[in-house]
Amino acid sequence: MTTPPTSAVPTPAAASAAASAAGDPAGVDAAAAPSGGGLDLLYTDVEDALRASVRDLLTARCTPDAVVAAYDGDRSLTATLWKALAVDLGLAGLLVPEERGGAGASAREAAVVLEELGRFAAPVPFLTSAVVATTALLASMDDDLLVRLAAGERTAALVVPLSADAAGFRPVVRVQEDGTLHGRVTSVAGAVEADVLVVPVATGGGVALHAVEASAARVDHVVSLDMTRPLADVTLDGVRGELVVGADAGADAVRLALETGAALMASEQLGVAQWCLSATVGYLLERRQFGRVVGGFQAIKHRLADLYVVVESASAAARHAAVTAAEQDPDRTVAASVAQAYCSGAAVRAAEECVQLHGGIGMTWEHPAHLYLKRAKADQITFGTPGRHRALLGELVDLPA
Structure with missing residues (x-):
C-alpha cells in the first residue's frame, strides 16, 4: 500500500498537542511547534478510503450487543471479526514491508484503523498482534512467522505486562543451559487470542526474542476491567522456543x-x-x-x-x-x-x-x-x-x- 503525496501543511496542531501535555489544550502559538512542524498531518485519500472500509465492516458486524457478550464469556465475535479485518481486508500486514509479505503501509494507516477500532470498542487483537508483536518481529531475519502474521493465518502477542513502557521494561524470563525458558509474566494483553508468544528473554549478552507456541505455555486468563481486551498470566516452565531475534538486537x-x-x-x-x-x-x-x-x-x-x-x-x-x-x-x-x-x-x-x-x-x-x-x-x-x-x-x- 502506498500513500499518494499531498501538499505540506503548517501544523499548529502539533504545538497544541505539546501544550496539552502541560495542561493547556486549547491555545498555543504555532511558532512554538516542535521540530516536526514540516510533517504532513492531513489524512490522505488512501487513508480516508481505508477508514471508510473499516467503518463499514465494523458498523455491520461489531454492534454493541455483540461486544457486550464478551463480558459473559462469549468470544465468538473476536474470531469472526478478526478474520474479516486481518484476512478479508488485509489489515494484519499493514506494518510489514511488501518484500516481506505485507501491505507495505505505515503507522499512519495503522493509526486510522485503530481510530475506528476505538470508535467501536472492537474486541480484536490488532494492537497487540498487528502492531506491537509484528513491530518486534521486524527485527527478525526469518520471515516465515512474519509472513504468516501478515496474512492473518496466525496471531502473536509480545509477552510483556500491560503496563510495560519502552524506557522501563526489563525481561523476567530466563533461558537455562539446556535451552529451555523459565519465568512468569503477569497481565499480558493479547495472549488469550495468540497462536504464538513472542517472549523477551534476558541473557548474558542482552535481550533475545523467542517465539513460543501458545499451546506449550501456561496461559491463565485473569479478570480484567476491559474484557474486550482480555489479560492473561503467562507461565513458561521448561518450555522450548525458537530464537527469532538475537540478544544484540532484542532490546x-x-x-x-x-x-x-x-x-x-x-x-x-x-x-x-x-x-x-x-x-x-x-x-x-x-x-x-x-x-x-x-x-x-x-x-x-x-x-x-x-x-x-x-x-x-x-x-x-x-x-x-x-x-x-x-x-x-x-x-x-x-x-x-x-x-x-x-x-x-x-x-x-x-x-x-x-x-x-x-x-x-x-x-x-x-x-x-x-x-x-x-x-x-x-x-x-x-x-x-x-x-x-x-x-x-x-x-x-x-x-x-
Missing part, C-alpha cells in the same frame, strides 16, 4: 515495539473519545426536559464545548504521534509520550462525561457507554501511565526535576 526491538504501541494506542483512545462526544451530543439533541431540548441549556453547552476542545487536542496529539512514527522522525519518542500523557486522560474524561450526561440510561448495562469507559480506563495504564510518560518527557526535553 531495541522490544523498545521500538512498545514505543510504537504507545504512539498508536493514542489513536485508539482518540476513537473512544470521538464516539463518546458524538453519542453524547446526539443524545442531548433529542432528550427533552422541562419542555426543551437538554442540549439547549447553557451549562450543558459549556461542558460540551470544553469536551470538544479536549477531543480536538487529543486528535492533534494522536495524529502527530502516528505521523512521526511513520516517518521515523527524531521527535517520535517525544511525540509518543506527549500523546499518551494527554490522550489517556482525554479518553477517560470523554467517557465519564458520556456516562454522566446520558443520565440514568448511561448508568445501565444496556447502554454501550460502559464499554468505552472501561476501554478508556484500561488504556490509561497500558504501555505506561500518563504520569510515567510525563516523567519520561521531562527527561527527553531536559526539564529539571
Whole structure:
C-alpha cells in the first residue's frame, strides 16, 4: 500500500498537542511547534478510503450487543471479526514491508484503523498482534512467522505486562543451559487470542526474542476491567522456543515495539473519545426536559464545548504521534509520550462525561457507554501511565526535576 503525496501543511496542531501535555489544550502559538512542524498531518485519500472500509465492516458486524457478550464469556465475535479485518481486508500486514509479505503501509494507516477500532470498542487483537508483536518481529531475519502474521493465518502477542513502557521494561524470563525458558509474566494483553508468544528473554549478552507456541505455555486468563481486551498470566516452565531475534538486537526491538504501541494506542483512545462526544451530543439533541431540548441549556453547552476542545487536542496529539512514527522522525519518542500523557486522560474524561450526561440510561448495562469507559480506563495504564510518560518527557526535553 502506498500513500499518494499531498501538499505540506503548517501544523499548529502539533504545538497544541505539546501544550496539552502541560495542561493547556486549547491555545498555543504555532511558532512554538516542535521540530516536526514540516510533517504532513492531513489524512490522505488512501487513508480516508481505508477508514471508510473499516467503518463499514465494523458498523455491520461489531454492534454493541455483540461486544457486550464478551463480558459473559462469549468470544465468538473476536474470531469472526478478526478474520474479516486481518484476512478479508488485509489489515494484519499493514506494518510489514511488501518484500516481506505485507501491505507495505505505515503507522499512519495503522493509526486510522485503530481510530475506528476505538470508535467501536472492537474486541480484536490488532494492537497487540498487528502492531506491537509484528513491530518486534521486524527485527527478525526469518520471515516465515512474519509472513504468516501478515496474512492473518496466525496471531502473536509480545509477552510483556500491560503496563510495560519502552524506557522501563526489563525481561523476567530466563533461558537455562539446556535451552529451555523459565519465568512468569503477569497481565499480558493479547495472549488469550495468540497462536504464538513472542517472549523477551534476558541473557548474558542482552535481550533475545523467542517465539513460543501458545499451546506449550501456561496461559491463565485473569479478570480484567476491559474484557474486550482480555489479560492473561503467562507461565513458561521448561518450555522450548525458537530464537527469532538475537540478544544484540532484542532490546531495541522490544523498545521500538512498545514505543510504537504507545504512539498508536493514542489513536485508539482518540476513537473512544470521538464516539463518546458524538453519542453524547446526539443524545442531548433529542432528550427533552422541562419542555426543551437538554442540549439547549447553557451549562450543558459549556461542558460540551470544553469536551470538544479536549477531543480536538487529543486528535492533534494522536495524529502527530502516528505521523512521526511513520516517518521515523527524531521527535517520535517525544511525540509518543506527549500523546499518551494527554490522550489517556482525554479518553477517560470523554467517557465519564458520556456516562454522566446520558443520565440514568448511561448508568445501565444496556447502554454501550460502559464499554468505552472501561476501554478508556484500561488504556490509561497500558504501555505506561500518563504520569510515567510525563516523567519520561521531562527527561527527553531536559526539564529539571
